[in-house]
Amino acid sequence: MPTFTLKINNKTHTVEADMDTPLLWVLRDQIDLVGTKYGCGVGQCGACTVHADGTAMRSCLLQISQAEGMDITTIEGLSEDGKHPVQEAWKEVDVPQCGYCQAGQIMTASAFLEKNPSPSESEIRNAMHGNICRCAAYNSIEEAVKVASKKLS
């Protein structure tokens, strides 16, 4: 099997995997970064969202061969101490119910706010539309993005 060198959360990892292996499973099963979640495998739910060169991407659709050379950030690397403004906002608003989708929600929100720190309500709703929360904590997610936006701007 081919070998790939990945830069994840500012650390270099060398892994062996088939070239079509999604980054999601490399993270979860080979590098033990299980914060990135599997929900659908077809880019529909957003639970597996990571940052690739600063852009929110579905790690279930990003093949390891494509991920090589990219600067990957997962939920574990978003901040050193869980104090990223988006994480703090999630805590303040007490967003999670089951909590399973929240890493993906946080990664989508943080990449979005990086590019648009003071979004309108409809911009927030559009940006977060791709992430499914099966517990439907959507009101709280929306509120937390607003709180994070205030912290950032």
Place this chain on the structure above:
Amino acid sequence: MIPSNKNTFSRRSFLKSSALASGGMIIGFNLFNACKSDVKPSIDLSQLNYNDFNAFIKISPEGKVTIFSPNPEIGQGVKTSMPMIIAEELEVAWDDVLVVQAPLDTKNYNRQVAGGSQSIRHGWTALRQTGATAKQMLVNAAAAKWGVDASECSVKNGVITNAKGETLGYGDVVSDAAVLEVPEEVSLKDPKDFTIIGQGKGNVDIDKIITGKPLFGLDYKVEGMLYAAVLRPPAFGQVLDTYDASVAKSLPGVVDVITIGKKVREFQEAGKGNWTMQISSSDKVVVIAKTTWDAFKGKNAIKATWKTDTPLESTEKHDDILLGLLNGKNFSTRRQDGDVKKAFANADKVIERIYESPFLPHNTLEPMNFFANVTDEKVELVGPVQTPEAAHSVVAELLGRDIENVHLDMTRMGGGFGRRLYGDFVFEAAEISDAVRKPIKMVSSREDDMTTGVYRPAIKYKIAASIKDGKLTGYHLKEAAVNSNMYGLIPNFFPAGAIENYQVDTANYQSNITTGAWRAPYTNFLASAEQSFFDEIAEELGVDRVQLHMDLLDNVKKNPEPNIEYNPERLQNVLKLAVEKSNWGKTEAGVYQGLSVYYCHNTHVAEVADITMENGLPIVKKVTCAIDCGIVVNPLGAINQAKGGILDGIGHAMYSDFEFKDGIPQSNNFNSYQLIRMGQTPKVDIHFIESDIDPTGLGEPTLPPVGAAIANAIYKATGKRLTKQPYMGNLNVEEKVLG
């Protein structure tokens, strides 16, 4: 229903305390038995022995309080709210409490899990008594040290003060307290003195969730663990015929390909299955590999043929059968008041509607998965399951092991909604590991999860009402459902007791499609049907919708009926509050409102939906919801549950559909099955009735009413009565604004 201030039963066997080697104190109790829905504490808790304890309060010599909670957390918030109840009576500051998932010692371990939004309702008194007992022992120890009477001492934030103003912290007396007798009777606080209950407390796992720490079943792993993907029959009614694993076996990462199913089949054939065993009796092909991806790829490379064992069913056929049942004569009568036949015969007018709902998968975002490690000596099981006790005992029997050699640990669950009540994925994991004698994790792909589920069954209702002299005189509800009918006390919900002539009949059709409980079983659609129908009744009677309900509930108050399950006063109160908070009837032009009032899972709820029409399609803008769940233990968690239930209810009522063709589910992932997303969500405004009545649950009760609130609002906007879910798939009308 004022909470009792004194214990009335012996607590010696309910609670035990002991000294810790480290100098602290530990108090044990059984959380599941305390919270089990059908247990009366005064009977069953007295039969417990020390080994039955599964939850503990630990107080260290430094005064730190740790509450070990073994309760499974599926997103309903009990891991936060249950310890809050203990901490309230223990008189400690919430910030000083650490909540930890209990280490699971399965020896002689009796585990039950309450479902149906019952954890808080049934745990309330026992949890309070647990905290109060621990507090009393600490106070008794301090009083003995001072040589004063315990009644002269008071406690605040873990500090005991005597009449002279001297103080001792819990840590100072914990060693003495640990060796005292457990008191027989303790006082509980007056709800008006609560300082933790009623205050919003954040999720205790929040830091782990927001930083991506391992918490869920899918995150669990051990050294040397392999991943297993299971190829199950693609259609309900099919079983495995032949398979060719040669390509799969040649793939990198694939370790083994085996078949399982024999043990489950033999178990079922021997009639040993219980209700949690909703599982195909077919053989299944299992690919075992080094990573999940390798296992999924290996599964896709299996070439299998299937043979038809029982009829392959389709949605069209279900529709015909259920409508046939509704129009037929073979019903079981579940409740009968007066004489509906006579009322209908004498009526000026009879109105009748049929309401229809599809099958629904649960789609927990964390797909089904479980860890199993079967060795000659023991069986180790770890993962997300709502019924650990049943899974534990079935696996022991399935593998022919003594139950004490089978261990089951629970993880946090990425959603439940009823799906994880059924243990099929645990039994599969156990059978796989038993065959290969290696630690394995069975992981379902999303497609596996959605197409081999235990679905909310398709249900249809036919409701008829008779009107005589401008009054509602009769109400006849018929239910036709796949596999099973409304259960328990549902026929005693509103409008039972409110209408003189009232009858509920049920009929069912047995299908080979596996079905089971889905968030708010049966009422999740029943409420949509009935509360839509009441809108129509009000229109026929020419009375205001709110007034109709107030009058019907007045009937119940005037003629109290012991067998009804709801409280008419509480239902009126939530209705009034929802009307007030929603500005019912006073909205601006272009906003249409729909109302729904419902009681289920012991909680009373009223909801008003505000919609607008855009490009001929309804947009839900706002839902105002009034709730009476008694005392609100944790307002933050309560609002989360209530809002989530409403948005989940809107999503499934409006968008989600699930059809079968020749036994094959026609949706298999989120690109062919629609779940509600943020852009489709209204703002939800929650209002609680202030109350000192013992609390009831919130995981389900806000979901059932919302479908009708939406349908009734859409009727106002379009003049079309929506009777078939999902509404958006069956809307198909031009906007006809009635104003």
